[in-house]
Amino acid sequence: MKLSAPIPMLKRRARLLARTGHMPLHQALDRVAAEEGFGAWSLLAATSAATRPAGKLFARLSPGDLVLLGARPGQGKTLMGLELAVEAMKAGRRSSFFTLEYTEKEVLDRFRAIGADSAQLGDLFDLDSSDAISAGHIARRMASSPRGTVVVVDYLQLLDQKRENPSLMDQVRTLRSLARDRGLIVVMISQIDRSYDPSTKSVPDLDDVRLPNPLDLKLFDKACFLSNGEMRFHTA
Known part of the structure; x- marks a missing residue:
């Protein structure tokens, strides 16, 4: 239907x-x-x-990848991030979701929205919604995670909101090293700039990523963008 x-x-x-x-x-x-x-x-x-693209996207990701997942508000980027976590668990892998945007209750509500039962996630899923989240915090939490673990960070533009945190560029470099050194798949949810106009471009791309602070987007190995139910995938 x-x-x-x-x-x-x-x-x-x-x-x-x-x-x-x-x-x-x-x-x-x-x-x-x-x-x-x-x-x-x-x-x-x-x-x-069965018709959502998370499974197809997950199949295109490999241990060591640093992935950018971008969309305007309301287009499903958080749900996609959680669906990727679910796909990892279906494959018997661990997954972790770090969010500076949502409370634990809100994240669990979103699990229900995609038809996942949080009670059945068991020990394969970790949720961190603390105010202490930064690249260093994530690296410490994931230091002993097994290869292939999927780490979703929600979201990119909030990582350096505290003045005591390193620059956004340095934090993304830290997460890139974490992915490569530990063989993790690190997915970073990203905002899209308000100047993006869907009437002239159906799906945003790297040129539309909101960058309030300097960041070399070439640090990302792969990128995925969502808009109105459509998904576009890019590789470096």
Whole structure:
């Protein structure tokens, strides 16, 4: 069954419904699912999972990769990051999600939005939503992680928001070294500049990455961009 809009947009509709209708998010999600012809949100999420591109993207990533995952707000970049973590766990690998943007509850809500049961994640998944997140913090936490572990960082432009943290360039270099030295796959979620115009370019690219501070994007081995349900993949 074809959905009326991509999953991220349906979830945004549910969040708005929850606020305006003064109802729990899970109830709003189920109501949106019913409008799409599904008995519950979990059924919608599970059905659409087979057609989402996370599996294809995961298959193109290799241990040692530093990956940029970019999109404008509401286009599903956080959900894609979590889906990559789920794909890693399906393959028997560990995954870690570091976020300066969301609380633990919000991350678990997003797991439910993609049809994943956080209770079944077990020891393969780690979540860090502390204010101490920086490249150095991540490197220390992942120092003994096995090869092939997927590390998702949410998000790039927040890493140097504290003055005591190293520059964004230095932190990305640290994470690049971490990926290569430990054989990890480090995925960095990124904002897209407000000047990006989807009417002239259907999907953003490296030229559209928001860079409030200097950063050499050539440090990334691969990049993926999302817009209106479409995905574009780039290699260095």
